[in-house]
Amino acid sequence: MFAKSIRWRLQLWVAFLLACVLSGFGVAVYQLQRVHQLNQVDEELGRRAAALSSALRGESSPRPFERGPRGPPLEPGPGGPGRDNGLFPPPPDRPEPRPPDEGGNRPFGPRERRLSPEATRMFDAAGTNNFYLAVWSYDGTLLKCSTNTPANLPCPERIATDTRLHARTRANDREAFHFTEMGDCVLAGCSLTAYANAMRRFTGLLLAVGGVVLALGLGGGWWLTGRAIRPIAQISAAASRISAGNLSERINVAEADNELGHLAAVLNSTFARLEAAFAQQRQFTADASHELRTPLAVIISEAQTALARERKAAEYRETVEGCLSTAQQMRRLVESLLELARLDAGQEAMKPERFDLSRLARQCVDLVRPLADRRSVKFDLDLPPVECLGDAERIGQVITNLLTNAVEFNRPEGEIRVLVDAEQSSALLQVADTGEGIPAEDVPHIFERFYRVDKARSSHRGGTGLGLAICKAIVDAHGGSIEVSSQPGAGSTFTVRLPLP
Numbered sequence: 473m474f475a476k477s478i479r480w481r482l483q484l485w486v487a488f489l490l491a492c493v494l495s496g497f498g499v500a501v502y503q504l505q506r507v508h509q510l511n512q513v514d515e516e517l518g519r520r521a522a523a524l525s526s527a528l529r530g531e532s533s534p535r536p537f538e539r540g541p542r543g544p545p546l547e548p549g550p551g552g553p554g555r556d557n558g559l560f561p562p563p564p565d566r567p568e569p570r571p572p573d574e575g576g577n578r579p580f581g582p583r584e585r586r587l588s589p590e591a592t593r594m595f596d597a598a599g600t601n602n603f604y605l606a607v608w609s610y611d612g613t614l615l616k617c618s619t620n621t622p623a624n625l626p627c628p629e630r631i632a633t634d635t636r637l638h639a640r641t642r643a644n645d646r647e648a649f650h651f652t653e654m655g656d657c658v659l660a661g662c663s664l665t666a667y668a669n670a671m672r673r674f675t676g677l678l679l680a681v682g683g684v685v686l687a688l689g690l691g692g693g694w695w696l697t698g699r700a701i702r703p704i705a706q707i708s709a710a711a712s713r714i715s716a717g718n719l720s721e722r723i724n725v726a727e728a729d730n731e732l733g734h735l736a737a738v739l740n741s742t743f744a745r746l747e748a749a750f751a752q753q754r755q756f757t758a759d760a761s762h763e764l765r766t767p768l769a770v771i772i773s774e775a776q777t778a779l780a781r782e783r784k785a786a787e788y789r790e791t792v793e794g795c796l797s798t799a800q801q802m803r804r805l806v807e808s809l810l811e812l813a814r815l816d817a818g819q820e821a822m823k824p825e826r827f828d829l830s831r832l833a834r835q836c837v838d839l840v841r842p843l844a845d846r847r848s849v850k851f852d853l854d855l856p857p858v859e860c861l862g863d864a865e866r867i868g869q870v871i872t873n874l875l876t877n878a879v880e881f882n883r884p885e886g887e888i889r890v891l892v893d894a895e896q897s898s899a900l901l902q903v904a905d906t907g908e909g910i911p912a913e914d915v916p917h918i919f920e921r922f923y924r925v926d927k928a929r930s931s932h933r934g935g936t937g938l939g940l941a942i943c944k945a946i947v948d949a950h951g952g953s954i955e956v957s958s959q960p961g962a963g964s965t966f967t968v969r970l971p972l973p
């Protein structure tokens with residue numbers, strides 16, 4: 473479950489990054505602190521070794537060891553001879569130390585060596601304050617050591633002509649030593665227990681701070697990812713409610729002004745389109761039932777009236793003729809519904825072929841001409857040859873429908889102008905009449921199913937309100953477009969655009 477959850481994956485990644493950064497930072501800080509602490513110990517030891525050296529020489533104030541450029545920190549290493557830490561190079565004006573075994577002024581032997589009273593006082597255990605001191609003569613004989621000096625303290629290995637301060641770590645002790653010009657070895661040391669305790673306390677502090685930062689980072693990360701993915705939960709909850717039937721439900725996008733907010737907005741518009749499609753479907757079913765119920769009611773009522781009493785043959789004939797006409801109207805309606813259903817389902821396969829749109833338009837005009845003649849409507853044709861790609865039979869159905877409407881909604885002795893033209897990327901067909909026109913508020917709905925501007929009049933002439941809807945479905949199936957512009961009282965112009973071959 474954890475591996476699949478986005479929140480947990482993000483949380484694990486944040487935890488991993490934080491752990492890496494914090495441990496890297498902690499190790500660096502720990503090392504710096506360790507070096508700093510050890511340097512402090514070394515400096516204190518160096519000061520004491522210098523004081524002891526000066527006291528041995530009988531000087532009143534200690535000669536400090538001069539510091540050279542800072543090198544790497546002294547490493548507490550295993551016991552044994554100290555290593556040159558490079559921190560205290562010999563002063564340039566200091567005379568070269570004289571090797572003890574060379575001729576001339578030989579250094580004092582163990583028995584000859586005498587410590588000044590000041591130097592002797594420095595070995596008083598009470599005054600050493602946890603530090604211990606030791607002095608060896610040039611031949612390695614321990615001359616003097618403080619009372620707290622560890623037993624069997626080994627004399628550092630002699631480094632010829634080197635009077636610089638060295639440091640070494642033995643077990644839990646840190647020692648600084650140097651060889652005097654006379655060849656004696658002076659050593660100051662101390663236990664590293666206090667240093668180790670300080671480092672332990674510092675480690676504890678680092679761990680505590682690291683733990684707090686880790687907890688804050690993880691808590692903040694958990695809260696942020698929670699906030700970031702909350703819209704996902706909202707989206708899935710809204711989607712569940714919508715799939716349960718509440719199509720008017722929408723996702724609240726106000727809180728998510730990010731990628732998920734955009735996703736929610738896209739889903740909302742999809743839900744809105746779905747809702748509109750479902751509403752249209754419901755309306756269509758209701759309209760279709762209503763349209764079928766009316767002629768059925770007419771047939772039933774006519775039949776009941778005829779059967780109510782004995783009638784003459786002519787009356788029966790009239791009733792049957794009325795029923796027949798109503799049934800034919802029903803058949804037209806059912807056929808139109810079936811055709812629309814097939815077009816919607818994509819079952820009405822279009823047979824694309826090249827055809828001359830002008831020739832087809834002329835054939836359709838010839839088909840409608842008898843109807844136009846009855847109403848004394850004239851045709852004005854502008855039909856240059858234009859090649860077009862599509863199902864000629866279906867396109868002919870569209871043109872005939874538009875021409876029939878142009879005749880029926882025209883004024884008597886009106887005119888119909890039919891124009892075919894080739895545009896840049898499409899073939900154009902226009903049917904313009906001089907009829908009553910369509911009110912502006914009806915224009916956007918004119919291609920909707922069962923939409924009729926004047927329902928009573930349209931029904932009276934046998935219109936179903938499906939003709940333009942079928943035209944639009946056919947043109948859409950060809951990848952074309954159909955639109956209308958109308959001026960009430962002056963006429964309407966229907967424009968169809970179809971793909972060129």
Ligand code: ADP
Nearest residue numbers: 877878881924925926930935936937938939940
């Ligand atoms: P009908 O079967 O009612 O003609 P249509 O879908 O063909 O159905 O037309 C829908 C409605 O559009 C018509 O009832 C009519 O009100 C309006 N209409 C269609 N063509 C024209 C036109 N050329 N002039 C004015 N109104 C029109």
